[in-house]
Amino acid sequence: MTKNKIKAGIIGGAGYTGGETIRLLLNHPQVDLAFVHSRSNAGNPLYSAHADLQGDTELKFTDTILQDVDVIFLCLGHGESKKFLQENTINDKIKIIDLSQDFRLGESVNGRTFVYGLPELNRADIVKANNIANPGCFATAIQLGLLPLAKAGILKEVFATGITGSTGAGQKLQDTTHFTWRANNISAYKTLSHQHLKEINQSLKQLQSGFSDAINFVPWRGDFTRGIFVSSCIATDKSLEEVKKLYKDFYNGHPFTIVSDDTIDLKQVVNTNKCLIGIEKEGNKIVVHSAIDNLLKGASGQAVQNMNLLFNLEETTGIKLKSIAF
Amino acid sequence: MTKNKIKAGIIGGAGYTGGETIRLLLNHPQVDLAFVHSRSNAGNPLYSAHADLQGDTELKFTDTILQDVDVIFLCLGHGESKKFLQENTINDKIKIIDLSQDFRLGESVNGRTFVYGLPELNRADIVKANNIANPGCFATAIQLGLLPLAKAGILKEVFATGITGSTGAGQKLQDTTHFTWRANNISAYKTLSHQHLKEINQSLKQLQSGFSDAINFVPWRGDFTRGIFVSSCIATDKSLEEVKKLYKDFYNGHPFTIVSDDTIDLKQVVNTNKCLIGIEKEGNKIVVHSAIDNLLKGASGQAVQNMNLLFNLEETTGIKLKSIAF
Amino acid sequence: MTKNKIKAGIIGGAGYTGGETIRLLLNHPQVDLAFVHSRSNAGNPLYSAHADLQGDTELKFTDTILQDVDVIFLCLGHGESKKFLQENTINDKIKIIDLSQDFRLGESVNGRTFVYGLPELNRADIVKANNIANPGCFATAIQLGLLPLAKAGILKEVFATGITGSTGAGQKLQDTTHFTWRANNISAYKTLSHQHLKEINQSLKQLQSGFSDAINFVPWRGDFTRGIFVSSCIATDKSLEEVKKLYKDFYNGHPFTIVSDDTIDLKQVVNTNKCLIGIEKEGNKIVVHSAIDNLLKGASGQAVQNMNLLFNLEETTGIKLKSIAF
Amino acid sequence: MTKNKIKAGIIGGAGYTGGETIRLLLNHPQVDLAFVHSRSNAGNPLYSAHADLQGDTELKFTDTILQDVDVIFLCLGHGESKKFLQENTINDKIKIIDLSQDFRLGESVNGRTFVYGLPELNRADIVKANNIANPGCFATAIQLGLLPLAKAGILKEVFATGITGSTGAGQKLQDTTHFTWRANNISAYKTLSHQHLKEINQSLKQLQSGFSDAINFVPWRGDFTRGIFVSSCIATDKSLEEVKKLYKDFYNGHPFTIVSDDTIDLKQVVNTNKCLIGIEKEGNKIVVHSAIDNLLKGASGQAVQNMNLLFNLEETTGIKLKSIAF
Structure with missing residues (x-):
């Protein structure tokens, strides 16, 4: 110190x-x-x-x-x-x-x-x-949900949906940050074309050099102020336990990124610097949920x-x- | 027809x-x-x-x-x-x-x-x-909570607090209608000086000509889009049953204003043209709760x-x- | 009549x-x-x-x-x-x-x-x-987002995320419908295993008999009471205009399902019987957004x-x- | 230390x-x-x-x-x-x-x-x-809004309305903490009879021994999770500046209670141990607004x-x- x-x-x-x-x-x-x-x-x-x-x-x-x-x-x-x-x-x-x-x-x-x-x-x-x-806020949440797969060289095409709080849109008054419009509302924006995809791809290629599959990402505007929740769906041959081990090994020693064995929810991380990750598997697909506070870890x-x-x-x-x- | x-x-x-x-x-x-x-x-x-x-x-x-x-x-x-x-x-x-x-x-x-x-x-x-x-939105909710007392000539000084949804502030983008600020927030504005007090006093004097007491009204901005809820506190010698009878008689034949015998809540009237009224008494004070949708009945x-x-x-x-x- | x-x-x-x-x-x-x-x-x-x-x-x-x-x-x-x-x-x-x-x-x-x-x-x-x-609520929103593709025989594997209001979970008091927990929160449940997948597959096969690809569906709990918003991602060779035409032709004469040329948001349909559909394309993927009120059209x-x-x-x-x- | x-x-x-x-x-x-x-x-x-x-x-x-x-x-x-x-x-x-x-x-x-x-x-x-x-949560917010007046011996009858987040109702599942009911809703409870009035009166009498006027308090359930906002209306002959001085002197040296010269809102204190106080005057009435986080300062x-x-x-x-x- x-x-x-x-x-x-x-x-x-x-x-x-x-x-x-x-x-x-x-x-x-x-x-x-x-x-x-x-x-x-x-x-x-x-x-x-x-x-x-x-x-x-x-x-x-x-x-x-x-x-x-x-x-x-x-x-x-x-x-x-x-x-x-x-x-x-x-x-x-x-x-x-x-x-x-x-x-x-x-x-x-x-x-x-x-x-x-x-x-x-x-x-x-x-x-x-x-x-x-x-890093960007969505970029942080998405990458932390994918990096261990890239490290293992097994990342394939990703289908991700993410939702963000209104603080992600900044302080400026806009139609989509008017309380009357945004309260109790959900909408998509920058579908499949969010600007953070570039930095995400850069990081994934850093770990899995040949990675060239698409990150299909649909961002949603949420009716809350803080936080990002992303669910990413990827095909894999690995078992759920094998995948979880990859994630826990990768984040071992990283104090803010936690691989949970329970279901996760956004408010576990709001007003903290944590990223919480939950992983589920069905058939040959895993879904990785990742949650951060967009203004803190993001x-x-x-x-x-x-x-x-x-x-x-x-x-x-x-x-x-x-x-x-x- | x-x-x-x-x-x-x-x-x-x-x-x-x-x-x-x-x-x-x-x-x-x-x-x-x-x-x-x-x-x-x-x-x-x-x-x-x-x-x-x-x-x-x-x-x-x-x-x-x-x-x-x-x-x-x-x-x-x-x-x-x-x-x-x-x-x-x-x-x-x-x-x-x-x-x-x-x-x-x-x-x-x-x-x-x-x-x-x-x-x-x-x-x-x-x-x-x-x-x-x-009529104005707050004016409607407050008056409907007071008119029967004025009709009976027993209205005295009023202490009222009311809360309004964001639609009351209109479509214009303002700091106080920014989602990030307003979500989960409460604030007061125009304390004791809301412009609707004039029309309220005009109506009350129409029924109780000598009425000259204050309507002390504190408006709050609520973290929802639609609706107004007002609680008005007034001293009275009448029993709760007598007061309720005044209200039920006054609104008899008026299809949208309902005097409830149960506790009331705002969402009973949201997206309707109703005004719901609930009355409680403790000591020598009654509290009249009134609820409307500010964009409809208001x-x-x-x-x-x-x-x-x-x-x-x-x-x-x-x-x-x-x-x-x- | x-x-x-x-x-x-x-x-x-x-x-x-x-x-x-x-x-x-x-x-x-x-x-x-x-x-x-x-x-x-x-x-x-x-x-x-x-x-x-x-x-x-x-x-x-x-x-x-x-x-x-x-x-x-x-x-x-x-x-x-x-x-x-x-x-x-x-x-x-x-x-x-x-x-x-x-x-x-x-x-x-x-x-x-x-x-x-x-x-x-x-x-x-x-x-x-x-x-x-x-039909089920999620089933309605998802099917209405996919039926025209199945009718045209071009539906392929689907990656969908949907978010639902708390009324979808019914009246019973549960941890996940406690206000304190659910307010400003997002979480996933029944990942890739929602019970509505059966009726969805039944309908899709009714129109595209050989359809056997997965509907990979991640449902989220939203922090609002009414409504469902779904974004479904599907690969296609068709142009956006061709796809839109399929949808508009399919829903022609159906008064409640509207294919919008603008971006859509959930509150356009809340408290109505409508289903609103928006379609976007990027690369070889389309994303179909569909929105309903889960208690009405759902x-x-x-x-x-x-x-x-x-x-x-x-x-x-x-x-x-x-x-x-x- | x-x-x-x-x-x-x-x-x-x-x-x-x-x-x-x-x-x-x-x-x-x-x-x-x-x-x-x-x-x-x-x-x-x-x-x-x-x-x-x-x-x-x-x-x-x-x-x-x-x-x-x-x-x-x-x-x-x-x-x-x-x-x-x-x-x-x-x-x-x-x-x-x-x-x-x-x-x-x-x-x-x-x-x-x-x-x-x-x-x-x-x-x-x-x-x-x-x-x-x-102390109790409402008790803290109300007292901090009144103590300086009692200390000066000029406290009179109080008309207060307060709104509280759902965490005030505790963890137990109840109809009034069901998300579907509470979202976007406002309601009153324990009108003029909240149990905290006893400890409030005890404190006020500790400073102004002869105080025997009523604290007319209407508590509302708010559609947020954390926080209490109270507006208290009291008659006084003092000027606004005199009243503000009483408050600033009283809280001088108390690090968490802040008398603001600006309008205040609830989210200034949410997730902090602060109590924020704002004072306004119109005619012979002052309104004291006080805001705390019910789970922290409360x-x-x-x-x-x-x-x-x-x-x-x-x-x-x-x-x-x-x-x-x-």
Whole structure:
């Protein structure tokens, strides 16, 4: 454990992942939150944008970027991170954890290269990295449900359906995030064409180099705020016990990904950094259910997990969170 | 019953109350829906704005106002109805039912005067009227919970809390109708200063002329889409049985307002035109609970009820609706 | 249209499908609801079990079965319908519509044979039938999403995920219907082994005799009360336009099943008897989305639709319902 | 801070407050959770009853009560705590924190006397106490909204409405906690007769000895799982600024109770130990809104807060929790 606390800054602190990163870092025992940048909110207290922080901190948003920090979290929209790093000079010694999709497929900027920050896949590289491309939310849930099969070289075509909470759509007011429309409603979007399929395929090929089958993925909008639940159906000759063993071996030593022997449900993981996995088999098909909180293991929680690894802290520091449970 | 069907038009058909009025009139056995006006949607099918109407009608929004109709429903925002009637010529023989608050307090326009359209209070006047000012949603729920006490001349200061579904806030995207914020949330707004207090006081004084006590009303935003539930606390010397008798006598012959002897809950009335009333007593205080669907008895349903009365139809025609129940 | 109204009785009137059938028949212009049987509630008003019926009817539950009715709806649990018909004598002239799964696979009792009551598949047989086995809720949604492909002989292996409201689990208190657990939660159950697969396969083989591929179906419990949404993924060589044409041709003349050219969502059909279908294509896969209200098109609404057909009424009589919309 | 960790046990660990206490103690840096007692679950892992704990602990429920602990939390039903302490011998040196209502009104058992554990009212006594009667959930929210007025001697008759999440009704399956009934529903219960009124009056009289006016309280069942929101209306001659000053002074130095200058909403406090207070004035009436998480500040969180005080720890240790926020 480091003697001195890590000094951290956040860019784009007024959005959902920004707020969630603030919440985590404020309670992190090894972190000093040095600044939270938000052009539109500069000068206002953090709780002006994140009302739940009232009573927790009097820190204010800033419009300047401190350079004497150890790590910066980029909580910006897709496309905005690259732009930000092009337009702003960030001290080379500062590590970057980017939550957008801008650097997940090997992109670089100003000489900075990024490791894809899925600890269950890339932990050995993450601990040596300077810059992290934090995975997407659906990408995290789907990959964690498939990686052990790819590792064993037996992954075939996948048919997956996933459902996501409204926070996945961000803070912007949209027809599909209007309460009146979304309450008690279900709908599909980006059918078979979700942008996360690219990073998923990249990871699967990293483990099973010849993999070229389709990941047929249908995303649904759910009528809840937090969480992702995915069921993936794959043909296999293996027995259920053999498959479970593959998964348990693969995730052995990974504190947040748990292969359950019971049926799983979404609320087991809401407001935690966990990924819970349940596996069932019928005939020659297995169905792998995976559940995460899209803002934590699917975004800010995984970002802090990556920070812990970057700075050689215990991987779970500050992110063993009380679940909502109910 | 009229031989020929009533020809009806709707102004402002793309909003929530417009849509709800369309739904009711399409299924009304004595109505032909002649036109639905919406400047922003002219030329598009009704289901382009109200997706649930797919398969029900191929009618399109229009930007012209037909003058050979019997009745026009104004489903416009507050302030817009008066403006519309000032700027457009409407044949004098056409009856107007206005769902805004523009004419609820005795206002008139172009010689048109309006009867306040609460049938339980003003049915005798409504059947003779040409123009109706349809009551507000909270106003309907609160008044129906208080009128019998005013009629008996025993209404005193009222302490009421009411909760409303998100449809009460309309279609516009707002921070307080963002799904992420509103789901599982409760908040107060317009504390002790809701605009409906004026029409409530007007009605109460109509029955109890000297009434001058406060209606202390705290409105809450609820985490559901449809419905209003109000609990009103009032001091009284009467016994519970005496009070219940006042209410049952008052609403005798009014088909939609039901005084229950059981505990009541909101979903008993959701997707219906009913108002359900439950009364309890403890010490010298009674609490009157009243529940309505804000878009039906609180808006479009009551508007059609008023239309039925205006045209001498059975009061319940076309608005005996299957409740959502669950 | 019949001169005299149809006299109808309901067995098992205290449950969810019983209540929903009551709601529909009370408002059906061609039906007299003669009796509602419920042993546990005999003597009590219907609204003692279905609180929303307060103000609608003073009818009471009975424990006797009137024999001078035209049709009886069996709203009993699975296994209970067969038992009921074995233990009770029902006049041969009375038509039976059974909402359980007891007679969906060709079973008979006391010489009564049953037609599988999916009008879009079997309307010609239904109009001539005496007894109807009403389809299951998931079965209805899944079949309506697949029948046109089977009719064209091009149905292949199906990968479907469906989500259902809590009313699908019935009235009984269970851990998975506890509000605290189910709110904001998602979970899978009966993975790849749902009991409706049998009737689905029976129907598909009726149209595509050699069909022997798997219907891989993962059912999810949703955090809402009403509705089913299914996304089915199937490989095909046809173009999207060709597929859409198959569907539109197949459902031409069927008033409740609508093939939409827009994206669809669950609430378009909640509290209606409709099935809405949306189709998308990417690569060589189509995804068919289908949505119904599980208690209406998936149970009581379809039962009344079948009654209309049995008695030669217009198919939509009494079941053109105002949707919840919001 | 104590050198050695506090050894804690829980009686009644399978219920909601038991589970919540487990969640808090597992993450508390100064506590060793020594045992969790549950007769019905003895021998099973904690996550068999609290599925979200999977991956957090392999601890099992026990049916024996360890006597070498420092503190025992009684998470039993009302009436069960007294019975438990009568039937079981607990080492005198063990401190007891009882979450039931059995000892809130001065009751004692086996020579054990209890301090009413509302830190904002009784912190000086709590730090010297051996046994704590932890306040009720509604009692906490209502009192924190009224105490400063009582302290100033200006509290008058109160008209309060409060809404509670389903977890307030406990784990038992009931009609009013059936998802199908409770979703999107609102209802009143125990109108003007809630059992918490006794402890509320006791506290108010402790500060304003002559207080004898009524607390007219209408509790509502909400359609969410966690949280309590109360609006209390009281007449006063003071200005809004004067009232706010009373509140801010009263809660100065109390880390969890925050007087906000902005409008407040329930989700600001869900999954935290905070109480948020907002005050508005109109005419001669103030309305005090107060919001808590019923399972945390209203139960287990406050219990751990009391433990911290009993053992001379920083009051916030282990209960600075990440809110659900969305």
